[in-house]
Amino acid sequence: MAEPIIQLQNISKKYGDFTAVDDLSLTIEKGEIFGLLGPNGSGKSTTILMMLGLTEPSAGEVKVCGIDSTSHPIEVKRKVGYLAEDVGFYDDQTALENLVYSAMLNGIPKKEATQKAEDLIERVGLTGVKNKKTGKFSKGMRQRLGLADVLVKDPEVIILDEPTSGIDPKGVQDFLNLIIELRDEHGISILFSSHDLQHVQQVCDRIGIFLEGKLMAVGDIRSLSAKLLTSGRYLIELGADNSSEAGKKLTLGWFQKLASSMNEIDSVSEENGLFKVLSSQDISLVLSKKIMEEGYNLNFLNKKEFGIEAIYNHLMEGGTAYAN
Amino acid sequence: MQTNHSIVHPFWVIVNKEISDIIKSWRFIIMLAIVLLTCTGSLYTAFTGFATAKPTNDPEESFFFLKLFTISDGTLPPFIVFISFLGPLLGISMGFDAINSEQNKGTLSRVLSQPIYRDYVLNAKFLASLIVLSILFFSLNLLVLGFGLVIIGIPPTAEEVLRILMFSVVSIVYVAFWLNLSILFSVRFRQATTSALAGISIWLFFSIFYNMIVNVIAKGISPRQMISEYQLVSLQKLIQNIMRLNPGQLFDDATTTLLVPSVRSLGPLTMEQMSGAIPSPLPLGQSMMLVWPQVTALFAGTLVFFGLAYLLFMRREIRSR
Numbered sequence: 001m002a003e004p005i006i007q008l009q010n011i012s013k014k015y016g017d018f019t020a021v022d023d024l025s026l027t028i029e030k031g032e033i034f035g036l037l038g039p040n041g042s043g044k045s046t047t048i049l050m051m052l053g054l055t056e057p058s059a060g061e062v063k064v065c066g067i068d069s070t071s072h073p074i075e076v077k078r079k080v081g082y083l084a085e086d087v088g089f090y091d092d093q094t095a096l097e098n099l100v101y102s103a104m105l106n107g108i109p110k111k112e113a114t115q116k117a118e119d120l121i122e123r124v125g126l127t128g129v130k131n132k133k134t135g136k137f138s139k140g141m142r143q144r145l146g147l148a149d150v151l152v153k154d155p156e157v158i159i160l161d162e163p164t165s166g167i168d169p170k171g172v173q174d175f176l177n178l179i180i181e182l183r184d185e186h187g188i189s190i191l192f193s194s195h196d197l198q199h200v201q202q203v204c205d206r207i208g209i210f211l212e213g214k215l216m217a218v219g220d221i222r223s224l225s226a227k228l229l230t231s232g233r234y235l236i237e238l239g240a241d242n243s244s245e246a247g248k249k250l251t252l253g254w255f256q257k258l259a260s261s262m263n264e265i266d267s268v269s270e271e272n273g274l275f276k277v278l279s280s281q282d283i284s285l286v287l288s289k290k291i292m293e294e295g296y297n298l299n300f301l302n303k304k305e306f307g308i309e310a311i312y313n314h315l316m317e318g319g320t321a322y323a324n
Numbered sequence: 325m326q327t328n329h330s331i332v333h334p335f336w337v338i339v340n341k342e343i344s345d346i347i348k349s350w351r352f353i354i355m356l357a358i359v360l361l362t363c364t365g366s367l368y369t370a371f372t373g374f375a376t377a378k379p380t381n382d383p384e385e386s387f388f389f390l391k392l393f394t395i396s397d398g399t400l401p402p403f404i405v406f407i408s409f410l411g412p413l414l415g416i417s418m419g420f421d422a423i424n425s426e427q428n429k430g431t432l433s434r435v436l437s438q439p440i441y442r443d444y445v446l447n448a449k450f451l452a453s454l455i456v457l458s459i460l461f462f463s464l465n466l467l468v469l470g471f472g473l474v475i476i477g478i479p480p481t482a483e484e485v486l487r488i489l490m491f492s493v494v495s496i497v498y499v500a501f502w503l504n505l506s507i508l509f510s511v512r513f514r515q516a517t518t519s520a521l522a523g524i525s526i527w528l529f530f531s532i533f534y535n536m537i538v539n540v541i542a543k544g545i546s547p548r549q550m551i552s553e554y555q556l557v558s559l560q561k562l563i564q565n566i567m568r569l570n571p572g573q574l575f576d577d578a579t580t581t582l583l584v585p586s587v588r589s590l591g592p593l594t595m596e597q598m599s600g601a602i603p604s605p606l607p608l609g610q611s612m613m614l615v616w617p618q619v620t621a622l623f624a625g626t627l628v629f630f631g632l633a634y635l636l637f638m639r640r641e642i643r644s645r
Contacts, residue, residue, distance in 0.1 A: 045643065052437055055641040074439045082437035088430020092348070104337045105438040109330060149434065 003066055005030045005157055005189045006051060011060030013046050013213075020046045022213040024060070028191060028206075033183055035200035036193035037312065038210030044193040045085065047210075048161050051191075052082050065156055078106070081150030085162040087142060091135030095126060095145050098134055099152055106153040113152075120148040124178065140171035147178060158182070159191045164199045176203050197312050209312065236277045236284050239300030240291070250275070250296045258290070274300065334440045335448055342452030346418060355414050356460070362406045366396060367468060371475055373397045387605060389480040390487060390583045392472050403468065404579045407495055408572055409531065415502030416523040418453045421516035422446075422507045423637065428516070433642050446637050450507060450630065457499050461492045483608050490612065491582050497622050498575040502527065504629035511636045530570045538566050564590075574622050578615040585611060590618075 006028040013021040021043040028034045036044045049055040050062050053073025062069040069076045089098045096117055103113035121130045124144040129137070137145065143163055150158055160179070164172045180203055182188050194200050200207055207224060209216040217224055240250035255268040255275055264279045277287065284303045291298045332340075346352050370392050396402040401409075423446070426432040436442060465488050473479060480488075505526065509519035542563045547555075567573045581587045585605035606614070 049641065049643070054433070054436060074441065077437060078439040080437075082433075084430060084433045084437070086430055087434055088432075089434075090431055091429070092345075101337070101341060102434070102438060104332060105334045105435065105440055107331050107334060107439075110332070146434075153438070 003030075004028060005065060006191065007061075007063040008047070008051075009061045009063075011047070011050060011057040011062055013043070013050060013055070014058045020213050021050070021057070024213070024215055026208060026215060026218065028189065030189050031183065031187050032205045033179065033190045033192060033203055035204030035207040036191065036210055037195070037197060037200050037207055038193075039195050042210040043213040044210050045161055046213075048082070048159055048191070048193060051159060052077060052080060078153065079156045081153060081155035081158045083143075083146045083150045083158070083160045083163055085165065086139075087146035087149070089134035089137070089142065089145065089149075092133060094131050095121060095134055095137070096130045098145070099149055102149050103152045108152075116152060117148075120151050121145070123151070124148045125174075140167045140175075143167060143171070143175060144178075147175070151182070155188060157189045157191065159193075161193050162195070163192065164194055164196060172199060179203055197309055234279050234282050234284075235304040236279065236287060237300070237302040237304070238275045238277065238287065238291070238298065239273060240275075241297035241299045248295050250291065250298075258287075334438070335444050338435075338440075338444055338448035339452050339455070342449050343456060346452060346456050351417050352456075355410075355417050359406075359410055359414065359460075359464070362400075362410065363403055363464065363468070366400045366403045366406055367392065367471065369397045369400045370395050370402065387481075387484060387487075387585050388476070388478060389469070389472055389484040390585070392468055393488070393491070393583050394580070404491075404576075404583060408498070408575050408579070411495060411499045411575075412502040412527045412531070412572070413524075414457070415499040415504075416506040416520065416527060418456070419449075419503045419506035420510055420520040420523050422449045422510040424510045424514055424519060425516050427514070427642070436642050442638060442642075443634065446507070446511075446634060450504070453503050454496070454500055457503070458496050461495050461499075462489075465489075465492045465495075486608055487582050487585070487611070490608075491579055494575065494578050494582065494615075494619055494622075497619060497626065498571065501571055501622050501626045501629070504626050504633065508629045508633040508636070511633045511640070530572050534570045534572075535567070538563065541566065568618075568621075571622060571625060574618040578618040578622075581611050581615045587611075587614070590614060 004027045006026070008024055008026040011021060011024050012019065024043075024047065026047075036047070038044050046055065050057045051064055051069055053062075053069040053076055056070055064076045065079045067075045067079075089095075090101070093101070096114070099117035099120065100110065100113045103116055104110060108116065118127075118130065121127055124147055126141060126144060126148070129141065134142065134145065147160075147163075150160075164175060167175065176199060179190055179192070183190055192200065192204060201221060206218065206220050208218045209224070238250075242249045252268065252270045252275065255277060259265040259268050259277075262279075262283070264281045264283050266278045266280060268278070269276045277283075282303070282305075284301060288298055288301055373391075373395050393403045423432070426435070426445075432445070435445060469480060469485070469488060502523070506519065506523040509522045510516070513519040513522065545562075546559060551559075568577070577590050581590065585608075588606060
């Protein structure tokens, strides 16, 4: 591809002793939808602010559309539309007036601005309320109006910070569809931050997972799971009746012996009387058969599958790399 | 002003919006109503006082028109006292939520993500308030002039008109001083209520408590024994200078000198200095020389607060809400 649309090189942002963003490098290509995934306070918003030149990085270089955001924020803001988390409008003005104001701040003459604002309001499906004051708008309506507001300057890139938080599922779906349409029709590159994996998974071509100011992993969903799932994606929990009259006792040693003969098994452990087998493939059937064949009394079997979701949840809970 | 087809510079787009916001806001309408009511009241008492007064050759009486602003029959304070009392409140009410309310509503980050320089927002808000204030004060004073003309029937002299215009300019600078102080608070304090209370408490401090404190200090430092004339003068000067730390005092000094041309000095004069002086009003140029320090100090204070607000605002990180 040509020049990347957003390029972050070793950027850091420190607030006193606290490091919000730590030596981050990231490249986003033209025309892609990129999802920044991470829990609250992981440095997503700070990274976005640095892209817009609304805050200065402590170190490193930010380039958007080939322009340095720190030294030339105005040029960058001409090309980048930014929808902040929980966007605000002037409550005592109508939706149309709010949009016309934004357009005129972008140097569009009033007549054109009004025409454009009307078109965009129709585009996001708010025509019925365009002359209502925005103070009465619901969160979902504000977010849609926010998207129209971002589009008023014909941006090359749109940066959306947590656009789906606090909207009902139907609203989220409409919003995500709108984003995909924008990319397909206008070739706009979109950066989309969220803490909700499902939303990101649905629309994004590539995802970057953020944690404590660091980018843990970047890639499309498939390569991301391959990269992160190095030590198994199935957890099989087994329990046996080990009371005296039932005969043979199932021990951890038996599983360890089994692990050495089966490549699929990554590790075994015992916890609260249950044996945990971590494997790269679904071997629950094989395992249960083997246990029965050897005369053990299997009385509990539970299989957990780890998708990218489990990994993400695990990361969010504070794990750094996925072990067991 | 601008036609529909031309591109309006983003700065003026913000100024336009701010002006319309101010004029439509309830608090401005209420402040305007208070100012108009009190001024009408004080003008009325001034006019009733006029019924008994007639222009004479007495130099005190020659600037007949200016008396409209300064005299009172005792029932209500004169016009300038109301301006010096209500002006700060007007300034504070226009600026106290300039920045923090936009930040809390989430509109600041939206506006700043448009291709405009950050200082446009601050400068435009200040300029918009200043434009509204200027229109308000010039029209208020010209209205007083017009009413005076109709009711008294004697036209003002050119010098009187000039003095009244100068008075308007000084009033605007004075209110701009408080406006900038409250804009500074609006940048500094996240909550609009905190910034409003901070502004009002400073206003109350200077308009009520400051004089009391200075009186206590004066009592403390005044010697109990007999002192020489020069020591007395220097003591008086010191106390007066302490008083002048109060912006309201500066404004009062400046307006009295401008509107009462017979005021020859703002400090104490010895009999020696007075001897040989002809009791005549000062020409406008001399009156202006007399109040130049006061006006400069007010102007400097305005600039200092604006500079501080600017500094704080430019270094701030703008997050949504």
